[in-house]
Structures are given as structure tokens and as C-alpha cells.
Amino acid sequence: MRLFQFLIFSLSFLLFAFITVPVLNLFFVDKHLLFETLKDDEVWGALITTLKGAAFSTILGTLLGVPAAYLLSEYEFKGKEFLESLLNLPIVIPHVAVGVVLLKLLNGKSFLGSLFSHFGITFVDTIYGVVVAMCFVSISYVTVSALLGFRSVDRNLIWSARSLGATPFQVFRFIVFPLTFPYILRGALLSFARAVSEVGALLIIAYYPITAPILMYERFEDYGLKAATPVALLVVLFSLLIFTALLTLSSFLERKNG
Secondary structure, eight states, X not given: OHHHHHHHHHHHHHHHHHHHHHHHHTTSOOHHHHHHHHTOHHHXXXXXXXXXXXXXXXXXXXXHHHHHHHHHHXXXXXXXXXXXXXXXXXXXXXXXXXXXXXXXXXXXXXHHHHHHHTTTOOOTTSHHHHHHHHHHHHHHHHHHHHHHHHHHSOHHHHHHHHHTTOOHHHHIIIIIHHHHHHHHHXXXXXXXXXXXXXXXXXXXXXXXXXXXXXXXXXXXXXXXHHHHHHHHHHHHHHHHHHHHHHHHHHXXXXXXXX
């Protein structure tokens, strides 16, 4: 029994050490370079672009993902299993390949690219390209989480409400959605976090406006590890700050709705 506990604690310690030690090592950075980085307008612009892109991509992914999850949880039809398998496709595809796919689909010479350009929307090296790329790689998280939430709802509650005369919309509004809301919120949070960290797809379709992870990659390519480390530290701190704030908000809303 003691050996088993020792193994559990030891392996758990190794896991947390594996996560935290590399991050903590970032704090051993050249102080002069760090102060210069803090005064760098390009760095703050990249952070703001990252935040904007991730926020809009999460909103778009939630608006598309939640109805799709509800469809898959509530209705039976041919090809349903195939559609469910597609939900994990953005996670499986290498993200550089995602960039290639999106560039081929949305470049200025393609049908969709030309169509959107008539409305003043272009995707190559624009914020629209950033949002689309971030949304593609992160949408699975909110959709799958919402699907799990919808399927966790007690069917007896739904049947009872319908037998009492509630419409499908009323069932969704007053029973299904409130019970599923924590799942959707957590999925949206994970989608946001995934969008913030995206690099591969953005390298292909929207290198500009530059995001924080792309800027970090650029500094490393141009000036080496020493110059990239302060940017990496700020990106990590920025990501942790946003993620912690959203997680706190998520927990508050869950308690409020619970």
C-alpha cells in the first residue's frame, strides 16, 4: 500500500515539475533586455492582437459549436457518427497544414476569397485571417465540451417538461442550457487558451498583424534565444493572467448559475 502511494506521489510530482520547471526557468532572464521588451510597442501590439483574435475566434467558435453540439446530442440521422468524428479533425491536422488549407480556400484568387473581398474582407495577413485560423484550431474544444454537457442532462427532466406542454425552445432555454452552461463556459475557456497559443496556421495565412507567439518565433529566428526569452516570459505571464481571470470568472458564473 505504501509503495503504491509512493508511486502515485512521485509520478504526480514529476508531472508538476515537468510543467513548472521550464516556465520558472524563464524568469532567469537578462534584466536589461526584459526592461527593453517592456517598453517595446511591437510587443504590446502583438499581445493586443493576440487577445483580440482569440476573443473573436472564441465567440465565433461558440456561436457555431453550441448549435452543432445540440444537433448531435438531440437528433438521430444518417451520418451522425461521421459528423461527430469531424469534431476532432482540427485537433488531428498539423496546424501548418491548417494554414495551407485556409490559404488555399481564402486567398484573393479563390472563389470564397473573391466573394468576401467584395464586402471589404480579406484573410491573408489581416485580423480576419488571424480570427479564422485561431477559430479553426480551437473550435473543437467548445463543441466537444458542449456535446458532453448536453448528453449529461437527465432525459427524464426533458420528457417531464415536454409532457407538461413545454415547447422544444422552452426546454432548451429553461432546462438544457442552464445545466449545460458550465460545460460551454469551460469549453470556451479552453478554446480561448488554445487560440492564444496558435503559431503554425498563422505562419501561413496571417503572419501579420503579428501575434505574440509569432513575434516570439521571429525574435528567436532573427536574434537568437537571448532576445526571444524576455518575449516568451511576457507571453507566458500574459497567458497565465488572462487564463486565470477567465477561470475565476467561469467559476463565479458557475456558482451563480448553480
